[in-house]
Amino acid sequence: MPVSPAMAEDLAAEVARLYEDAEAALLERLAKALEADIESPRWAELKLAAIGNLRAAVEDVANALQQDTDGAVRRALVGAYNRGRQAAVAELGALDIGRELVARETLPNAPAVDRLAASMTEDTRPVYARITRAVVDVYRRIVSGPAGNVLLGTMTRRQASQRALNQFAQRGITGFVDRSGRGWDMASYAEMAVRSVTARAAVEGHIDALAEIGIGLVMVSDAPLECPLCARWEGEVLTLNGTPGPQTILAKHAAPPEQPRRGLLRRRPPASPVVVHVAGSLIEARAAGLFHPNCRHSLAAYLPGVSTRPPHHPTPGTTYEDTQRQRAIERHIRTWKRRQAAAMDEHARRAAGAYVRKWQAVMRKHVAAHPDLRRKPAREQIGAAR
Template sequence: MPVSPDMAEDLAGAVAALYEQAELALIEKVTRALAAGLDSPLWTDLKLQSIGHLRTAIEDIIAALQADAAGAIHTVVAEAYNRGTTAAVVELGAVAPAVATIPAGTRAVDRLASALVQETGATHGRILRTGLDVYRQVIADATSAPLLGATTRREAAGRALAKFADRGVTGFIDRSGRAWNLTSYAEMATRSALGRAAVQAHTDQLAAHGVDLVIVSDAPEECPRCKPWEGKVLRREGASGPGTVEVEHATEDEQMVRVRVAGSLPEARAAGLFHPNCRHSVAIYLPGVTQPPAPKKDRSRATYEQSQQQRYLERQIRAWKRRAAGSVDDSARTRANARVREYQGRVRELVAETGLPRKSHREQVSAAR
């Protein structure tokens, strides 16, 4: 069966949920710490004296996250690799029923998991810095605002905390220069790593059985980076760039066929194929037998831009749910929940218009631990 990064998409949710729980716990810890005694004339002094307690609470969140995330990452990377291995064995078995599974690449799994643990672990220090910085900033804003006649202390604190809930823990930049918040960055990094694990397992199996060529599927709602590779034959590894190779027919002994290849799989991936959320897959190419894939019938009437609009609306739903969690009073919480319902309605309209499947799990905010 063909292999695609999205065959491990469901696994990334387990890791992303841990980071979402940590981010929500941070928002709630900071909000509750600041809301306590907010109307007291001694509030500023009490809050500054309590910063050590908040630091300890945030460090506890980080410690729990580090312990849980490392184990979860090793588990899901191993499962993604196994799925890629199974996909290759199914394909190879259709050609040569006697094909046996090559033992799982333990070293490859460990290497991919360790790299992901390191990448996501680098975000943990920013959780502490962000929490303490926001805490101090809210104290400063809430203390100075009434003196300037601008607003009440409660209103100033509420606005500052609402901004924090919207942003979450930010400041993460990927290789392309795009900025992410903590949860989105962890999910993106995990999805990318799991996709690599599945594809690598597939190609490891093909290499072990001497298969050198693969073919890219035709997927719906494709993005501009992937479109040039649709339906193209690629070398599993080796030289980049297009060319023609002469190989033996897959089923006819001593019969040679010429195959036009568009480049190598590593080259295509470097150019954007198999980016996060990519729906393309690769499968074994059997010279003289495999036919170019027929254009896949869209599962919906949607364009790539509309699928990205859905992702935007999902992020807004989660953001307003975080805003509700970071509200210092009931009226602000009510307004935030109203915005949640507004964006949920927009998702329903988009789904009805385009036929895109609604992914309710992407609209959920995991409960804080």
């Protein structure tokens, strides 16, 4: 059974839900804090005086989020690593090397899990450091910003505050930049990080199991609707520990020598070595983008002389651009759900809800027009990765 990042997606879902709930809670607390006493002529003065209360409430959400996330991430990593290892067992179970792998200790590799957990902690550290400051800063701007429009009589204080709050909900708590230089909002950044690290755990569990029994080559699947980052690696053989770059190697034939027939005294000699064309190393491929978040590819053990190249998966009528259109529609749905969570009154809540339904209808139409696409409701929730 090949291993792929999708194998651990459901394990990352628990962590993603924690961030979804936290982002919704922060937006709701901010909206309620602004709405209180909004008709009072002393509203701005009261709001500024209440900053300490808001700060304490936001810190409570952030601390609870970090505490809950630490345990959920650890559970997800152990589960993902074990799934990757079990995939190797299932893949090779019918062979002698597979039976050897089954007999080995199947506890997760503690150093590997610890390393991945530390990586996740480091990647999400900016999230917790920024939550309180970001919410309090936008609160201050909203309290002081609408004054001019209100004095001019162009809008009420409620309308001005809701507009500013909508702008905040539109972009989320921003300021997180990944290693590629892309900007993310808080929940999307954390959800992307946990999905990436659980996917890595599944792949590492798989390749660690293969390395234990001396398998040093793997093969990348051919996935439908592949992105440009992955296309060059499709169907290619990679080394687990070899040097980077294309190369041709001579590998031992993986099939066991044929057993002697009755009446024959000698076994046939083992098969001749196999010439294998290797596209590069797994580390090189991953650094170039293979197994990025939402990657559809999988990885399987490559047995020289036994494994065959994967078949190509044609997708007539559907393109990679169609998948990106689906991602864009998901972003619109999430944006309006955040606006709904940040609504200060029922009118604003209903207006945002109408746009949520509008974009959900667009999604249904888009998926119906492209049979190779599948709708993923989890990606339409607040906090889902972009």
